[in-house]
Each structure stands twice: as structure tokens, then as C-alpha cells.
Amino acid sequence: MTDDLRFLPPEPRIHPTAELKNCRIGRYAAVGERTVLREVTVGDFSYFERHAEAIYTEIGKFCSIAANTRVNALEHPLERPTTHKVSYRPNEYFRYLGVDQEFRERRRQKRVMVGHDVWIGHGAVVLPGVTIGDGAVIGANAVVSRDVPAYAIVAGAPAVLIRPRFPEGVAARLAEMAWWDWPMDRLFEAIPDLQKLEIEEFIEKWSD
Secondary structure, eight states, rough: OOOOSSSOOOEEETTTOOOEEEEEEEEEEEOOOEEEEEEEEEETOOOOOOOOEEEEEEEEESSSTTTTOOSSSSOOOOTTTOSSSSGGGGGGGGHHHHHHHHHHHHHHHHHHEESSSSSEEEEEEEEEOOOOTTTTTEEETTTEEOBBBBBBBTTTTTTTEEESSSSSHHHHHHHHGGGGGGGGGOOOOOOOOHSSSSSHHHHHHOOO
């Protein structure tokens, strides 16, 4: 608990209907109603809205993940005689047959990596093994099958580049600032400028 009255308590907010297993949740993070997370790391200040799902994923700081999203969507074994889970989760139907650990480990190796300040829009799906760069924006209902560069805006199924969020030089300076790593007191002081200043003015004022 912080003793600075400017700051609210840093404990993450997890809705009682959310299901989490083997997760690490950062300071000020939030997990919404009926969200399901499995082996997910959620960075400071990042949040999942209601009915989202993620598995085998690393989420950076200050990420906004909308409702009904799916991060690292379930993969099925296309090369087997059946794609049904009877082949990799037979324990749900039969005694003495356990989870296919080799297939589970295959899934674990295809982790999704989400940078800082990423916005994943409503209903978007991120497929296994994808990396999303800092500051990127994923449009609503997009299906992300390939890596997304930093500060890119993508949309569609499959997702394609719509435009850069900022000019290349501005994006590079923001990355250099790494404002998401600032201490709380510096972030507190910068909030009014985050709200009011043009992006170039903000960078000029707050760059070291």
C-alpha cells in the first residue's frame, strides 16, 4: 500500500466471475467479468474487459483489451485424423487416458507477445505465436495471423495494415521515452499534458 495520497491502492481488480489459472497480474491491472486467463502475464495498468479470453500470453503495460476478444486462440491438430479434442484431451471422455502433454507443450511454445500501450479492439482474435509491437492498435473483429509492427493500426480478417499510428520519427521517440516505465509521480505530473498537448509537444516537453 502506498502512503502517497495522490495514488489509489495498486492491487489489481479481478471480477469475481473471472477465471484465472497460473497468471501474474500487475499493479493497477483489471480483469473483467467472465474473463478467462490461462498462463497469462498482465502488465501494470493493463485491463481486460468482459468476456475476454487469453492463454499462453505476455501482456505489456497500459494495454486496453476489449470485450469478447481472444488472445492466442485455440489451435487444433490439423495433421491428425480428427481435429476434435478427443485426441488431445481424451480424459474428458475416458478413464486412464490423460491430457496429451506433447500437444499442450506445442501450444505453450506458441506464446503471444503483446507490447506496451496496445489496444485490442472488440471481438478481435489473435492467433498463436503472434507478436504485437508497442503502441499498436488492433481493429474490432480483426483476425491477427501475423506479427504487428509497433505503432501500426491493423484491421480486417486477416488483419492488414491500415496506417501507422504516428509518423516513424514520432513513434521512435515515443519508444525511446518508454513512458510506460515512468514512476508514479512522473506519470501523475504528465497526465494533464497527455490529455492536452499535441504529440510532438508532449515528446519535446517530457523527453529527458
